[in-house]
Amino acid sequence: MAYWFWIFFFYSWAGCLLERAYAHRTSGEAHPVRRCMLLLPLCPVYGLSMTALLTLPPSMRQGLWLPVAGAAAATFMEYFYHLLCQRLFGVRFWDYSGVPCNVEGRVCIPFSLAWGGLSALAVWIIQPPLEALIARVPPALTLTALLIFTADAVCSARLLAVTHSVSALRGGA
Template sequence: MIVDLFLYFTVYSFIGWLMETAFASITHSKFINRGFLIGPFTPIYGFGAILIILSSNWIENVLGNHYTSLFISILISTLLVTVLEFITGFALEKVFNAKWWDYSDNAMNIKGYVCLKYSLLWGILALFLLKVVHPFLDEIIYSIPALVKRYITAFLAVYFLIDTYKSVISTLNLRKAVMNYSNMSTRKYREIIVKYKRIFHAFPRLLNLNEGIKNRDIRSILNGTINQIKIKIKNRLQT
């Protein structure tokens, strides 16, 4: 059971990353790795899917009636995933003193972390997950030999531990630079900002950190770096 749940978590984390990355890339007309982790996984989708699956199974066992249990499952799934999104957004803001996403302009939002529009979207995704995606995925995972699943799970567990560790360290280093910019040289600060530019491209609201501060404005630093790269490429093509 635990092995299967971990495989579900991995697959749905990958699907979530695909959805987020595709949307961001299409919106900005360039590839954007829309994830906190270095690899192609967005864990909030994996955790959300597990919450939906477990709560749905529990409700169906308690209520029995298919349509009633499905309706209640969608409502509870929507609530659980919304709470998960709120907690994640709140925690990330506490770390960086800035929102990684902000729904303040959307109707019926709570502190900008969640809003009715995206909560309803979570509900639609939960329905699609329970009725279409998960039954198909469940059959595939069920068909994999138990020993093979254990090996795959062990490999993925090690991978996630390494990726999470490296991603957290990177985030803490970036936070230290952003919060304590006055204690480091301009050159060192710029090197750190450029090194972690993927995070800023993935979560554009973080570009507003240190806005307007001379030699510390993140948006200006990254835009300047991009312009320098363009100039170098242009010069090479002309020679």
């Protein structure tokens, strides 16, 4: 269980960094509009996507199947995460409506292809040292991180449910 928590946590954090770098690169904003759900610097959709990919059978995570499975897992999670946040909290963290080949603005082919490439890089390059690091994490640190994450998730969900505003997560209204 600790293994999956840290996989989710690490890739959620890495996804937040990726989101910030992408927003800065494409819009030049030093502090881009927050696309993450949590007050912590985490984008859960990335953690959920990698967790989904890593739970697939090993045969689907090898060779040319890996980018295909990564694209499919991330696209699936991105669609349903977006749908869930919209239905539960009345918020849209992203909108691909202006991107060609999109589905309800939730997912689109260009980003699905990017997720496939990023998934392959993550599994081939990041995952082996990450697994070694996770194996050395003391249980007390895992419990502490899980408690902080849970408190943050509950507070953030409540804030979104009340305000229906992604900007509220940054202190705005």
